Amino acid sequence: MNLVIIKGGLFDGKDYFEKGAVVVDEDGGTILEAGAENEVDLPPNSRILGGSGYTIIPGLIDAHVHFFGSRAFDLMSWVTVPESLAVLRSVPQLTSLLKSGFTAARDMGSKGGSFLSAAIREGAIKGPTLLSCARSLGQTGGDDDPTTLPLHIAQELSYSYFGDGPWELRKAVRKVVRDGADFVKVYAATGSTVGSVESKDFRIRPQLTVEELKAIVDEAHKVGIKVAAHAIGEESMGNVIEAGVDSIEHGMALTSEMAAQIKKKGIFYVPTLAIFVTNPTFASMIDDPSAKDSVFVRRHVNSDMKIAKEYELDVVSGTDFGGTDEQPHGKNYLELVAIAKSMGNKEALVSATSRAARCLGLTNAGQLKKGFDADVVVVKGNPVRDIEALAPANIVTVFKKGKQFSDD
Ligand SMILES: [Zn+2]
Structure with missing residues (x-):
């Protein structure tokens, strides 16, 4: 031995x-x-x-990553990059992630996630233990649907399955399970793409109904896998809490009332602060209190995190890095730095180790x-x-x- x-x-x-x-x-x-x-x-x-x-x-564990295989922070390039190129570009990114101290990560949607996950399991490539959602789920015309493309082409190329109505979404869950998903990722609000955040009128709209979200949760839990929901704004967060998801991703515009419910239901809160800190557009919003568009991002790193601390939410470290030039894998420790600012160093370490393992359902890690x-x-x-x-x-x-x- x-x-x-x-x-x-x-x-x-x-x-x-x-x-x-x-x-x-x-x-x-x-x-x-x-x-x-x-x-x-x-x-x-x-x-x-x-x-x-x-x-x-x-x-360390990063609970929210993507392996988009694209150098740009841009929905259209995430969708149009050929699957094989996305996978090839992601291989060195996975190595960097492991080398920088991350031994597990959760891929929230990218074209090759389930293949990368399998290749790591088999020892064909080096990387952290990678849980994959295979494809993320969203509604037609939703946050991850490039609406300038004809729908059938967008669906053909996307890293998401689009579905409308409980039965289509149940089928979408069955499809990702068939694809080898370790968990389900669902977009339950607008607001992930840089365009929508940059717009003068950043209105947050919930996506999918509670009925649709409940169908997803029911179908996923039936086969023993968890549901992570991209949720931003009060209405979207209210919907995903009511539907019984397991983790809230981003969770911008948190209120005390929402936090109380999140705590009561034992839902993990993954604020993905690093994406805002490292993206120059978002970062300028944080630093410039007079910027009109800054409200959401600035509020997130400040008052949302204060509320999360006050209500002792199960905050989990997740960067939302996608392997782009500005958010390369390997600098994922920046999420701990960002969490530490409001919650302290030890709490940041807990959020990326023992608690992150619970969030991912890894019973022997963290x-x-x-x-x-x-x-x-x-x-x-x-x-x-x-x-x-x-x-x-x-x-x-x-x-x-x-x-x-x-x-x-
Ligand atoms: Zn994400």
């Missing part, structure tokens, strides 16, 4: 120990022991990593705990004190299921 002992400050997914140790079984892919160093049995003849100046954390998958990251510095320590340059080594990442 090849064993590795890793020493250093230890954040186990919930708690922090100044001096900790983790024993990794490289062959079995699991954690044999983890905790305060004086309570861990350190087997002799083991390889030793880390030490003082290093921190050990569980592999914690440094005996018997769990050996998804372990060694960081130079201490992200509990300085969240910027998670920048890629400080990631010393990454184990995924006991296998140490290498560039070979």
Whole structure:
């Protein structure tokens, strides 16, 4: 049995120990022991990593990514990029994501997501454990439908299935399950594409009815998979809460009343702050309080997050990065930096480890705990004190299921 002992400050997914140790079984892919160093049995003849100046954390999880395989932040290019090119461009992006300390991610819709997920599972390519929704779901003329194209062409090319009415949407769920979906992603509001956010008149419209959303949730839960809903604005959030989805994505324009319901129903809240911080258009809205169009984005990073904190929502780290030039995979730690601003460093780490694992339904990941998958990251510095320590340059080594990442 090849064993590795890793020493250093230890954040186990919930708690922090100044001096900790983790024993990794490289062959079995699991954690044999983890905790305060004086309570861990350190087997002799083991390889030793880390030490003082290093921190050990569980592999990070990004709960909201896309592998669009497009260099531009633009709906039309996400839709029109050939599937094979999208997949090929995504392969190095997946490697970067793993190398930067992310051992699991949830693909919220892209043409090749389910294929990438399968290739990683088979060991054909390197990347984090990737849960895929196969195709996302939306309504005809909805947020992800490029309406300048004839409908049949848009549907043919899209990374989404469009459906209207409970039965079409039940069928759409059955189709993504057939395609290998690990969960369902549904667009329940406008407002994801940059065009709509940039417009002078950024009106948020709910999409799909409660009846349609309930059909989706029922069909997904019947086969034991969760539903993640893109929801923005009070009406859309109200609809998805009533329908019983498992996570709210973006969740812009949160109110106290909504937060109380989200908490009561145990729904995860994935605010996807990094996309706003890194996109120059969105970022200028945050920084310029006089900008007319800024209200939504500025409100999201400030008051929405304050409400989320006050109501102790289950905030989960998800960047909404799509592998474009401005949001390349590998800089996904920026979501933790953004969450830390309102919730603190430790809470940001929880949101990307133990809680994110619960959100994704990964029962053996997100914690440094005996018997769990050996998804372990060694960081130079201490992200509990300085969240910027998670920048890629400080990631010393990454184990995924006991296998140490290498560039070979
Ligand atoms: Zn997204």
